[in-house]
Amino acid sequence: MNQFVVSARKYRPTQFKEVVGQEHITQTLKNAIRQQKLAHSFLFCGPRGVGKTTTARILAKAINCQDPGSEVEPCGKCESCVSFQNQNSMNILEMDGASNNSVENIRNLIEQVRIPPAHGDYKLFIIDEVHMLSASAFNAFLKTLEEPPSHAIFILATTEKHKILPTILSRCQIYDFKRIQVREIVSHLQSICQSENIDFEEEALHVIAEKADGALRDALSMFDRIASFAEGRLSYEKVIKQLNILDYDYYFKFVDQLMVGDLGAIYLLFDDVLSRGFDAHVFLLGLQEHFRQLLMIQLDKTEALVDAVGNLKEKYIRQAAQVERDFILTALDLANACDVNYRMAQNKRLHVEIALMKIAYFKNVKAMRTDLNEISEEPAKKKVNPVAGNESQNISVESRENDVPEVPTVKSEPDQKATENISVEGAEKRSIQKGIEKRAPTPVKKQSAGKHVLPKLNNLSNIKADIEKENNKGEAVKDNEVLKAEINASWKEFRESHSSPSLRSFMEDSLLELVGDQLIVRVSSQLAKSSILEQRELFENIRSVSGPRNIQIKFEIEESESQDESNESPLITPQDKFNALREKNPKLDMFVKTLNLKIDSD
Structure with missing residues (x-):
């Protein structure tokens, strides 16, 4: 059985151009080699799996390469490159700082630094995880790091730069490696899939890249595990199942x-x-x-x-x-x-x-x-006082003779599944207000100078009916076809003039059907219904074009198959709204009692 090599090792870059996502560092190093402006000590720092050690090895090979070419890349064919690839190079030495962190280890390193290279111009020392060196080891290393022999170059690598002594940092050229972006990891994984003849979905590779959190080595480790599980086909479902990621x-x-x-x-x-x-x-x-x-x-x-x-x-x-x-x-x-x-x-x-x-x-x-703010706004000089007597209760208003306070209407939110009548409150309120002003008789009795007494408003529905009769007198009744065309035109005009893209989309997807005196609005979701219901001006326009006909509006929700059916109970009852309003304006309770108003129970 052939020995399996993980992708992180099999596809490890061997040239600067193959390093993923660190072009700002690789280009600087290539320019330094080309211009012969090499520092004697480098410090590569950054998060795990972003190419620090790999770049250190490529830099070491490129410095001693006998034929770097115009692109300053290690050729991989000369004696120096081949010996390093075969792990028997005498000019490039690697040391693990985690297991060689004592003063004695640093002394042995210093002894090797004094020996000139057997062939080539430089002797390079790569110390990985250098932050693991002890404080004594760092101090023992200071002098050599500051003034090494002309043939010695140090390349240090670490994931925790803050643990390194400032005296060490000041003696090195510091290169900060960044996290690799998702699109760069996805592109690298795509090239590996093509090399390994693995079918893949781009969304699946995208999930792996996001889960890797900027570390290419982590992404390659996850890729190997999922490739074994997926058996030649990387799909989105298999990836989220194997990585335990929420869809x-x-x-x-x-x-x-x-x-x-x-x-x-x-x-x-x-x-x-x-x-x-x-x-x-x-x-x-x-x-x-x-x-x-x-x-x-x-x-x-x-x-x-x-x-x-x-x-x-x-x-x-x-x-x-x-x-x-x-x-x-x-x-x-x-x-x-x-x-x-x-x-x-x-x-x-x-x-x-x-x-x-x-x-x-x-x-x-x-x-x-918003509703409470609209209702609770009162003129500064308006006062409401109860007057004794059950049948002759009056309202004393310090204002003009025909000035009548607006009656608040508390409505509950419509049920999700039921189809119900929608009263257009804005138009009705204005019509009722007009009728009150027309029908209000002269004050019965003056209580004081500048104050007038208005009669009790017991039956608003009768006033509303009288107003509708008066407004519709002499106006021709439109047939269904003409009325339907005018309602559609009003609907379209309001939709095109509105600034909200979502509302325009909801209104465009809605279907209007006029059946008798009922206008049925079919929408796709509860969200669309709620958004359209908030547009009072729209329903005022519909009521205006309907003329003498009293059009009732119903909503029907036609949910898509993918949506789960669920019942939505009213979130805020009329009593809740009234209580909130009463807390803000205590006089409202007296106002409701004076007018014999009742809060809707549904």
């Missing part, structure tokens, strides 16, 4: 559910993640990265920063078009706060669940605050 689709599902605010579905999905053996902190980091990818796509000129390829990048682009910018920023902030405090949390699962709850409710809380 990207989970994060796309999480974002969809978070935007809708279905907390039950979110917690069930999170439980599924934990039941598959994934750590909650790993999931949290993946969710942060997912939101970052969406943000990079939304921002101008940053799409190139998204580490995704093929179908995965298309999924990011589609979802980024549906998510609002402030939602992404808030989610990132909440997820980061959860990450910061994760280690201190006693119940780590609950800690993550609370963060998910905050993200899920963000959009609803934002909408509620």
Whole structure:
């Protein structure tokens, strides 16, 4: 049986041009050799698996190469190169700093430094993991490192530069190796797959490169393990199974559910993640990265920063078009706060669940605050006082005679599966207000100078009916075909004039059907329904073009097969909204009592 050689050794670079992702260092070293400006000591530092030792060996070979050529690359054919490749070179010596870290080892090294090279111009000493030398060994090495013989060159390599004495650092030319980028690792893995005749999916190699965290040696080790498991075919499913990585689709599902605010579905999905053996902190980091990818796509000129390829990048682009910018920023902030405090949390699962709850409710809380701010704005001089008597309760208003306070309407959020009537509150409120001003009689009694008493408003529905009759008097009733065309035109005009790409997409995908006096709006998701419902101006336009016909609007959700059906209960009840409003404006309770108003129970 042939001896297997791992890819990290089999495909180890032998020339500067083969080193992956460190062009800023290899080009500098080649120029130094070409211009004969070599330092007597080099320090290569950086994270693991990025090519420090490999570059040190290539540099040592290139310095002593008898035929480097115009590109200053070791030829691999001369006596010096061949002897080093066969591990019997007398001019290039390697030493492991971890196992030779005493003063005695350094003394032996110094003795070898004094001996000139047997052939060639230089004698090179490569000391790997040099930070493992003891303080005494470093001090013993100082003088030789500062003033070595003209034929001696030292190449030191370390992953922990901060552990090396400053006196050593000041005597070396320092080269900082960087982490290798994902696309460079993917390109290198593709060339290896082609050499080994292995079929692959680009997404599978991308996952390996991301998991390697910038270390090419780690990527090659994972590649060998997965190649043995995959039996000649590297697929995305096999890679995530072997590396125990959470599928990207989970994060796309999480974002969809978070935007809708279905907390039950979110917690069930999170439980599924934990039941598959994934750590909650790993999931949290993946969710942060997912939101970052969406943000990079939304921002101008940053799409190139998204580490995704093929179908995965298309999924990011589609979802980024549906998510609002402030939602992404808030989610990132909440997820980061959860990450910061994760280690201190006693119940780590609950800690993550609370963060998910905050993200899920963000959009609803934002909408509620907007409604409350609109309702609670009162003129500075308006006062509301109750007057004795059950049937003759009046409102004393310090304003113009026909100035009537607006009546707040508290609505609950619509159920996800049911199809219900949507009342266009803005248009109705203005029509009712107009009717109140027209019908308001003169004050019955003056209580004081500058104050007028208005009658009690008991039955708003009767006022509304009278106003509709008066407004529709003499106006022709449109037939279904004409009305449907005008509604479609109004829908299209509003869609094209809106600035939100996601709303335009939702409205373009919606289907309108006029059945009698009912306008049925068919949408693809609960998210689309919620987004359209927020557009009051749209429904005011539809009511305006419908004329005397009282058009009722219904929504029907036609979910795709890939989406799980789930029931969404109202997140905030009318009583909750009213309580929040009453805390902000205590006078509202007296106002509701005076007008005999009732809070909706559904």
